[in-house]
Amino acid sequence: MPTPIKMPALSPTMEEGTLAKWLVKPGDKVEAGDIMAEIETDKATMEFEAVDEGTIASIAVDEGSEGVKVGTVIAMLAEEGEDLDEAAAAAPEGDGEVAEPTSADAGSDKESGVPAKAGTANEAAQQKATPASAGVTNGAKAPAAPKDDSGERIIASPLARRIAEQKGIDLASVTGSGPRGRIVKADVEGLEAGAAPAKAEASAPAASAPPKPATLGGELDAPYEATKLNNVRKVIARRLTEAKQTIPHIYLTVDVRLDALLDLRKQLNASLEADGVKLSVNDLLIKALARALQRVPACNVSFQGDELYQYSREDISVAVAAPSGLITPIIRDAGKKGLAQISTEMKELATKAKDNKLQPQEYQGGTASLSNLGMFGTKQFDAVINPPQAMILAVGAGEQRPHVIDGALGVATVMSATGSFDHRAIDGADGARFMEAFQQLCENPMGLVV
Known part of the structure; x- marks a missing residue:
């Protein structure tokens, strides 16, 4: 008898999705494991595989359809020998x-x-x-x-x-x-x-x-x-609105001298060249954020109503600009990983993010976030906390600035870093201790390689 193909739940939190693209059409034969469609969840576009073999009798949901609930019949699959028209007209057993x-x-x-x-x-x-x-x-x-x-x-x-x-x-x-x-x-x-x-x-x-261009009436009379909005942008809008409305943010900013960190990066890259590894400044900042959380565990927490969750592992979410919108792949247990491993994992995750190929376990979770806009020349900014996390670190561009060095005025490469903290979970003093620890790790970077 015909088999209804239903909208799958491709992540634990998925309730609906967009059927972005059909890769099969009525009359096509499929086997278990064949890719039938691309489905856009709230975070990424994922491939949907066939679990049975047969012939596609009909497509019930057109590609591009949004808001398709999990469990909705999206196609009918006919078994060998079945009439395709009868299978297409058969009522599903949902x-x-x-x-x-x-x-x-x-x-x-x-x-x-x-x-x-x-x-x-x-x-x-x-x-x-x-x-x-x-x-x-x-x-x-x-x-x-x-x-x-x-x-x-x-x-x-x-x-x-x-x-x-x-x-x-x-x-x-x-x-x-x-x-x-x-x-x-x-x-x-x-x-x-x-x-x-x-x-x-x-x-x-x-x-x-x-x-087609249109004209908006009223005060904004412009073409x-x-x-x-795609699903990712809708989720970003919903979650960040929720964050600003419900989380009391406190912002703490420090200036960080980067000269020692840049010198260390140069030395490490020279020694790792034979292994095909090239560390970015961001790789070192991920490690510095994780190590700072180890030194100030009071900031590796999340507010959960009547409870405060204290995490024993530093899972760092790193903001990446993907075609569908912002996404935060995660470096798990970053505090215990070496810089070369962090660099390799981050490159793989960033490539997947830009190709919309991240799996749910690669972007769901995280205990703290890092957002770096320095490559765009941004000097300093305040990032919005990504709930249920309780903090995010925003770093700007390293630039040559006048700076007091050993009691004398000189020129140094300085970066502004701003921590956004959930004041329900993290006190200002603990946030300040974290920012101090991050600053010290960047200015004395040998602590990142031991």
């Missing part, structure tokens, strides 16, 4: 309520560039209010997929097919406004039996056409282009 996903590829209004209402949350809400499992309503199968006069299958959502059957509407006469001409609830809910809207020229999917 046991949960699923909503019609919204789609980033929905058609757009030609005049305004605003996405059409087809496949919107209103349709999803109605499907959720009426228990449905990808075409199953109160135990009854959804109408089989209809075909037009030429025998071609008409693409329509289960809800649209159900409404059309109840009203006696011929779907062959309806123009779909959903992705790839899919007929959705909005196309049929206002029609009566025998009625059909005038055929309109199909508009290109919004994702394949360049965004703009609207870009739909």
Whole structure:
């Protein structure tokens, strides 16, 4: 019998995702382990593998569809010898309520560039209010997929097919406004039996056409282009808003002389050249942050309501700018790792982050964070804490500045570093001791190699 393929949970916290890309199409044969789709979670784009062999009978959720709940049937898989049309029309055996996903590829209004209402949350809400499992309503199968006069299958959502059957509407006469001409609830809910809207020229999917400039009224009367937020940007917005609204931040800044650290880096790179290892300044700062947490364990904590978690390991989250948004891969147990190992791991993680290939265990967790904008010339900044962590260290560019050296005014390479601390978990004095420890480790860097 046909096997429903459901939206997987690709991380412990995933509740919904975006079906970014299908790598198979109806009629394709797949075997266990074959990559069928790319799914965008709240942190990365991950590959979805087949667990059974068979032939793809139908695609229920178009690529680009957002807000697809975990457990939603996204495709049907036919076993060997099964009729593909019958498998495509078969009702899945899901046991949960699923909503019609919204789609980033929905058609757009030609005049305004605003996405059409087809496949919107209103349709999803109605499907959720009426228990449905990808075409199953109160135990009854959804109408089989209809075909037009030429025998071609008409693409329509289960809800649209159900409404059309109840009203006696011929779907062959309806123009779909959903992705790839899919007929959705909005196309049929206002029609009566025998009625059909005038055929309109199909508009290109919004994702394949360049965004159209518009004018924003009111005080901000300027041209703009609207870009739909991806899942990563939505999570960043939600978590950082939560952080600034709920976490009382305290900021402490120190100036750090980097000359000794830069000299040590030069010596280490000369000795590691034969091993193909080249340390960056950031690698040494990761180690310095971890060692400072070892010296001041009161800052390696997190606030958990009525409890304070004290961590015995320094897992350092490092901010990386990825195409989909900011992500923080983690160097686990950084306090006990050598600089060469930290450098190798960080390069691998940064490459994965930029390719959207990080696995959940590579970015979830962390006990403290490091954000470095020095490569952009930023002198100093205050970073927002990444909950549930209780601190983040923001470092700026090392630059030549006047500095008092051994009682005399001279010129030194100086970097400003600012720690953001959750004042519910970390007292100002402990934060100051941490910043002092970090400063001393950078200015006396032999403590990073022992």
